[in-house]
Amino acid sequence: MPRRGEPLRKLGFLTIGRFDAADPRPGIEETLEVIERAEALGFDSVWLRCRHLQPGISSPVAIMAAATQRTRRIELGTAVIPLGLENPFRLAEDLATVDLLSGGRINPGVSVGTPMQYDHYKTALYPESHDLQDFSKERVLRLLRALRGEPVSDFAGTVGIEQFTDHIQPHSPGLADRVWYGGGLSSAIWAAEQGINYLTSSVVSTQDISGGTSCVDFATIQGQQIDAYRAHHPHPERARVSQGLVVIPTDSATDEQVRRYREYAAGRLERTRAPQGPRGMLFSPDLVGTSDELADRLFAHAGFQRADEVAFALPFTFRPDDYTQIIRDLAEHLGPRLGWSPADSR
Incomplete structure (x- = not known):
């Protein structure tokens, strides 16, 4: 784990990929330039946030496909694709195609649940079946089965001159x-039991506190979640955990930038300061400061202490x-203070 004096294994960041809805191409191009x-700079990964009906990345798989042709090494992830708007069969085909183009660098992060603002567009998305859709974790399992090459059809063989398989093509081992x-x-426990990697974020639920609700501390809750994940994973030594917080170093920032960052x-x-809503959602404070200051705060953070890698x-x-x-x-600046070294220098 990345404690002081120990190496941080992987450093990455998460971008929303904003653009002007009236002229989206420059913003999309900017996202690809950021990845390049x-x-x-030696980052290990870039992660794309997925947003629908907003001026942000609505098709992260397409962005990753373009990025594979401009890069050779960096991992490309999604954080996250909401599977409620996806057909796992078709998504598996797209992800496998892009993963092969990348040489095995794709890291699909996914989520389930009823999509945001679903009632406003459900008839456009699922005209005949919007009230019948299953938004449970079974949708993740369907995607996993397809990606693993398990049968999705009861037919394999030749029809005329055309050949058919019973599993998704292409397959990317x-x-x-x-x-x-x-x-x-x-x-976290469910992901561990499925052997899936675990993404943390800058929000936790106080309902997840172990040992009572008197201690409402973001880092403690996040640390408990990661501990539970590792405890339930069949191969904890191979389990990957990524921590995602808003972290803003100011080492080379102008005075005006520092002022805006701190105001933000x-x-x-x-x-x-307190849990929000019926589930008691608690947000992490944004971390702003010099890399020396940020390193001190992160090394003292229970979540960071337990993560293998970060995607700020x-x-x-x-x-x-x-x-x-x-x-x-x-x-x-910050990466080296956390024990990280650029990928090309290892």
């Missing part, structure tokens, strides 16, 4: 082992030059 820049799932304590974090601080989240509303500065400082 990340590889040049190993891709199923790179599927990720996020969520709270029960989801301060404006979101109130939601971190870029804030939604910053400017392109802000992202350039943050990404560079992550690679050149």
